[in-house]
Structures are given as structure tokens and as C-alpha cells.
Amino acid sequence: MTQLTLTRERLDELLADESVPVAHRALWALLWEGEVRLGDALSLDVRxxxxxxxxxxVEYPKRGSGPVSVPLGDRAAGLLRQVIGERADGPALQVAEQPISRISAARRAREVGAGSxxxxxxxxxxxxxxxxxVTGV
Incomplete structure (x- = not known):
């Protein structure tokens, strides 16, 4: 699959695939549902x-502004609840107590056929x- 062929139906399948760690599925939902960039999502803390x-x-260091609140979609929130559980701090997105890295995020996306x-x-x-x-025709 290429970047432009990831469909809502395929996303639904991927988010329901329990063979994929829930942290990766939460990341995918965050990226799909909101205006969160990859680096911003990966840097989220439980707090x-x-x-x-x-x-x-979310902090947008490239914009030079302070943190902003971005809405969470229902699926992202539900998956984040599963990932975070009872933890009070630390990286929000982690697998086996290790934060998801850009490399592992990219690798997992390729493995499931998302392309990127x-x-x-x-x-x-x-x-x-x-x-x-087309308007005005």
C-alpha cells in the first residue's frame, strides 16, 4: 500500500488487530484522527x-509557541486508556515498558502494509x- 491508499476500512481492520501492540494502534489512531504529528505523538507523556x-x-517547538490542547478522537482515547492503564507518568506510548521510537513506528507501519x-x-x-x-458548471 502506498501512502495515499490507506483507507478508513483498512484503518478499522488495523485498529482491531489485537496481534499488533495496542501502543502502535493508539499511535495510528492519534495520527489519523487528529492534527498530531508523529514526533508530537511519540513525545506524549501520560500527564x-x-x-x-x-x-x-502537545508542544509545537517548530512554531515557537507553548503547548496546545488537541482533541482526542474516540478510538485514540480508548486505545490510549488501554496503553496507559494506571500509570501516572512516563511515555504514553510504550511497548514492553519501552517508548515507541520513530524507527519502530515506521517498521511496524511497513509490516502491516501501510507503506509509511x-x-x-x-x-x-x-x-x-x-x-x-466542481462548482459553477
Missing amino acids: DVEFGAGTAR IHAFRSAGQAARRPAQG
């Missing part, structure tokens, strides 16, 4: 996630855009 408010606090870890974010953005049609 950054506010389940009651349905948000995560970035396919989750770009396909999610495309799915959220309103359909563009």
Missing part, C-alpha cells in the same frame, strides 16, 4: 493526556477534508 477533557497537551507511518496522518487528513467537487 499530557486529559481523558476527562478528551484532549492531549506518515500514511496514517495524511490519509486521515484526506478523510476529514470535505469532498471537493
Whole structure:
């Protein structure tokens, strides 16, 4: 699969695949459902996630601004709850008590046929855009 062919149906299959560690599935949901970049998602701490408010606090160092709250989609929030469990701090996205790295995120995305870890974010953005049609014809 290429970056542009990751469909909502394929995402649904991947998020339901319990053979994939829940932290990776939570990452994919975060990338698909919101405006979170890969580095921002991987740097989330447990303390950054506010389940009651349905948000995560993300810092955008490239923008030079302070942290902002971004909404969590239902699937991302549910999977994050599973990953975080009762932990009070530490990396939000970890497998076997180790934070997910960019390399392992990219490797896992290729293994499941997504083409690229970035396919989750770009396909999610495309799915959220309103359909563009021809007007004035």
C-alpha cells in the first residue's frame, strides 16, 4: 500500500488487530484522527493526556509557541486508556515498558502494509477534508 491508499476500512481492520501492540494502534489512531504529528505523538507523556477533557497537551517547538490542547478522537482515547492503564507518568506510548521510537513506528507501519507511518496522518487528513467537487458548471 502506498501512502495515499490507506483507507478508513483498512484503518478499522488495523485498529482491531489485537496481534499488533495496542501502543502502535493508539499511535495510528492519534495520527489519523487528529492534527498530531508523529514526533508530537511519540513525545506524549501520560500527564499530557486529559481523558476527562478528551484532549492531549502537545508542544509545537517548530512554531515557537507553548503547548496546545488537541482533541482526542474516540478510538485514540480508548486505545490510549488501554496503553496507559494506571500509570501516572512516563511515555504514553510504550511497548514492553519501552517508548515507541520513530524507527519502530515506521517498521511496524511497513509490516502491516501501510507503506509509511506518515500514511496514517495524511490519509486521515484526506478523510476529514470535505469532498471537493466542481462548482459553477
